[in-house]
Amino acid sequence: MLILAVLLPLVCTAQNNQKVTKPVSTNQIEVYYFHLTSRCVTCKAVEAEAKQDIENLYPEMVKQGQMSFQSINLDNASSKVLAEKLQISGQTLLLVKGSKQINITNEGFMYARTNPEKFKTIVKKKVDMLLKM
Numbered sequence: 001m002l003i004l005a006v007l008l009p010l011v012c013t014a015q016n017n018q019k020v021t022k023p024v025s026t027n028q029i030e031v032y033y034f035h036l037t038s039r040c041v042t043c044k045a046v047e048a049e050a051k052q053d054i055e056n057l058y059p060e061m062v063k064q065g066q067m068s069f070q071s072i073n074l075d076n077a078s079s080k081v082l083a084e085k086l087q088i089s090g091q092t093l094l095l096v097k098g099s100k101q102i103n104i105t106n107e108g109f110m111y112a113r114t115n116p117e118k119f120k121t122i123v124k125k126k127v128d129m130l131l132k133m
Contacts, residue, residue: 027066027097028065028066028067028068028097029061029066029067029068029095029096029097029127029130029131030068030070030095030097031050031051031054031067031069031070031093031094031095031096031127032069032070032072032082032086032088032092032093032094032096033047033050033051033070033071033072033092033093033094034072034074034079034083034088034090034091034092034093034094035047035071035072035073035074035091036073036074036075036090037073037075041113042109042112043091043109045112045113046093046105046109046113047071048112049108049112049113049116049119049120050069050093050108050112050119050123051069051071053119053120053123053124054067054069054123054127055069057120057124057127058127067127074088074091086101091105092105093105093107093108095126095127095130097130097131097133098133100133102126102129102130104122104123104126107119107122
């Protein structure tokens, strides 16, 4: 079971690492956490830490609607259109600004539960990169 928990996120996200797709929004940064209904402790930690980091690091942007965090259940029919548009097929933590995407799923699964401060540093670095674009 432990092997499955370690390998699943790596298999699900290997094809999505930092690629550019069609625009979602031009100025706003969207943070999407795509997941399945059945979730492990690490999966839940990735969502919780990412959401908390976005809200704590960028409170004014969140308040003004310039940045948002959305948890998307891939098992819900209503999520299919967005998942297809962003080319998501499995658990994914994705930062999106316009046509730019940064996938930080691997970092999330590596650090959100075991080293949340390091994960927070990564989130900040990647979001700051998008803000400069």
